[in-house]
Amino acid sequence: MLEVQGLHTHYGRAEILADVSFAVGAGEVVALLGRNGAGKSTTLKSIMRLVRPTKGEVTFLGERISRLDPYQICRRGLGYVPEDRRIFTDLTVVENLEVARQAPRAGAPLWTLERLFHLFPNLAERRHRSARAMSGGEQQMLTVARTLMGNPRAILLDEPSEGLAPVIVEQMARAVQELKAEGVTIVLSEQNLHFAAVVADRAIIIEKGRIRYTGTMRAALADETVRATYLMV
Amino acid sequence: MGFYVVQFLTGLASAASLFLVASGLTIIFGVTRVVNFAHGSFYMLGAFIAYSLVKTLPLGPTGFWVGVVLAALAVGVIGVVMEVTILRRIYQAPELFQLVATFGVVMVAKDAALLFWGPEDRLGPRAPGLNKAIELFGSRVPEYDLVVIALGFVVLGLLWLLFNRTRWGAVVRAATQDREMLSALGINQKLLFTAVFFLGSVLAGLGGALQLPRASVSHQMDLSIIATVFVVVVLGGMGSIPGAFLAAVIISELSAFGILIFPKITLVLMFLVMVVVLVARPFGILGKPVPDVGEPVQSDETLTRLPSALGWAGYVAVVALLLAIPMLLSEFYLVLWTQVFIFALFAASLHFIMGGGGMVSFGHAAYFGLGGYGCAMLLVRAGLPMEATLLLAPVVAAAGAALFGYFCVRLSGVYMAMLSLAFAQIVWSVVFQWSDVTGGEDGVNRVWPSPWAKDRVVFYYLTLTLAAVGIFTLWRLLFAPFGYTLRAGRDSPMRAESIGIDIRFHRWLAFIISGAAAGVAGSLLALAKGFVGPTWVDIPRSIDALMMVLIGGVQTLVGPILGALTFVILEDRLSAFDYWRSAFGLIIILICVLMPKGIVGSGRALIGRLGLGGGGER
């Protein structure tokens, strides 16, 4: 479904990504693991073209998207959930969702406000409230819901559990599992190994901008060297 | 009673027109973060175009209103052209570059208006069918004013509906907060920006066109309205449409009634209100904190090192060369170089607070002018010797900077920049209106140096020495604990405060030092020209300083000096042409588009790309 080939990204002179390549199959949940600054977020942003890679190709559903603008990529059915929430605090919850609405898409689940409120019940009670007044956990749910309004076939989920209380992280994990059940393909970057262990099928470990390990989540967790060297638990 | 009602309604009619222009600016700023100086030019072009259209179209109400609407739409198209051809290329550059580019457009628009409509003011027709006056409490109110007032409310209502009841409006409001996120949600940002520019420009054009029956169309409309519009937008809160409406009413009524009570200081009154409001509410009446605009550069590439020993040797060599050449130069070049030194010091003074402290001043001409006028007053009116005035004039400028800076450092980003512009306008208004003392429009003449310094070569040396010492002192300060403290406040105010630094106080000190240096430059220019006038404190002069710093490259020490050099030479070369202003404007725009890091920054980037850099910084 999504294929990344030879991605290189620089910030100024610093090389952030070096030759990152991987492929994600339809319906898969893949976790990018690695420490802060390893290049997980940059990988997702590079796919979305929010940062411009210096080299490399990205194909999505067989189409080359590495020359498109972010909005065009989104309109092809690839959604993006940023790490720092970035909800529109001047807008109400419903307005936040409406802004991101796109036409129904073949081969992707169709999301309505009601379905999203069912997935995230906390949002329903606050639908006409300003998004500013929400807690961190609710804001995180809103970011995910907002991206789903575009009826994506795949989503890039950047650090969904960061800075959340354990009990909210558990809710987030359930939401990701429901999305997977709906057939949405998910690539997520994560530091919280507990979270990744619960939701991901496959693990890709990045360190210093390079891919160091690819394998099933179960195998990664079972492998003592991987755990000690890269996951640092 | 009737008289006051009429006065109130006249104020309200002005407010309606002002609101149209201001709402356009506030919408454009809210979404694109561009402080569009050309907005005043759009207002002027709206009036001129409407004038031509109404004259061409058949007489009668239909012709008039069609003319007004077409003029507004035409201005909208001009706005789109500017956005697509210029701004779209430089959204990635530091935001101040966009401001400078729009000021280039101001210059081009001024010449275009001269070319198409000639230098005279134009008097538009009365609005057909609305040229009578209505009796109210025994006084007469023009019908047309009432229509304009009604239109103001209608536009306010329509804009409110647009922004609060449509998806497009929600998108625009979202864009004011995080446009990159929007693009990741499938919104075409380019299209959105262009649409917003169209809407904003149409509103400016409409504001101008509607003035046609109320006042004559002049070539001064652009900069005279832009200062007022900035005040309105800042007062109301940048990005807030209801705020702009409220502020437009306050400002217009203030001048409608202020002129009855304090006719002498009406110009100043508006800026004083702005100062009072911003001190109480730093983000305007209905404004919210905006993401900081006007951060001149990414902080981590700025001013990291003093020049190396080799670098210093280079500077010493340049100064030595400059010391040697007067013998070789013609009188013309002596004068030109003297000006380069003066403007280099002026630019370095602004660079000191911008590069070092992250503070942007849109009104640095105030301190330049205070220095110039201080010198002129002390020399001509008080009869002090030149040596004393050269010492005291910077003190005058520093005192002004201390007063204005006290308020400015309470704000940050655009708000601070706009407040500094307002203060400069206060100085300008005082200079302009207090003609008994300042000579008003004519300025002060015969500001001559002492006999020993009258010789061009001696004066050249005097300026070179003062400028070199001044610039060296500013540089040295930047790398002293004081400069580091400023940088700390710029890089991370929160962290600076949490290690015990009183940022405001240090910024205030920096403002005063910068003002004093600008004052030295101003008094030197007064002596060089033998004259000071109100143009020394006007908006273009403030923008000149900003251009020199940005064109040179704010992230380097030499940038402002090279900027001043480029600037003075360009101005000299171009002033021979009839349409020098537009040529100058076009070059400014080109520099902004082609060298978004300034001359020095772009030069370095080029060297880096060619692989000539010696390894670069760590």
Add this chain to the structure above:
Amino acid sequence: MSVLTVSGLAKSFGGVQALRDVNFTLAAGEILAMIGPNGAGKSTCFNCINGQLRPDLGSVTFAGHELIGLPPRRIWRLGVGRTFQITATFGSMTVAENVQMALISHHRRTRAPWTLATRLHREEALALLDAVGMRDQAERRCSVLAYGDLKRVELAVALAHGPRMLLMDEPTAGMAPKERIALMALTAGIVHDRGISVLFTEHDMDVVFANADRIIVLNRGELIAEGTPAAVRDNPMVQEIYLGAGSMFGAAAAGAHA
């Protein structure tokens, strides 16, 4: 002997009660963790202590001084060091210069107009960097450092004026599991040596349970539990509103995938 005493702290924002009647103390040399769900009032409480916010009611005394009403910089001068959730360093300066800057401020030399700042208090700065293991990176610019290293620089900066108390807002946010443990172990070692008290907030329960001497739990602006790590962990109310079923930290997760 308590260093910090918070009593009757209350704060509301536009009708929403963010804090109500919060009371706790911090003993000399103690490491106290503040936990609770997002929006429970942790940040508000923190900001009332460090001077960023002024509470509606209550008092915060530190070593005999009332802190309420003082700006952050004055609170710092009384001997309170801070680290931020999102690292805040001076990006245009080197690692050493960041620490030197804090020392320049501590020695009240920020207005010195002529000496070169890079030469001031250099040895002292390097000694602090040594303590956090960053001496070998002293000449790098902060903007190019790895995240974990930035956190160490922040710690060195926070220690520069010899504080009696450190306030650390989510000190390990955004770090890999092993780095988190390492950073907190480093912090704990330093503060024990120097007798510094620490108040920190944290979402990573592995870090909290490993390092805190005591834990306080906030929920909806109220202090709902207080005690040793073991006591808090076994508190059913805390489990329900905050800790959840335990799959998101430590032992439980390891067990689930064993």
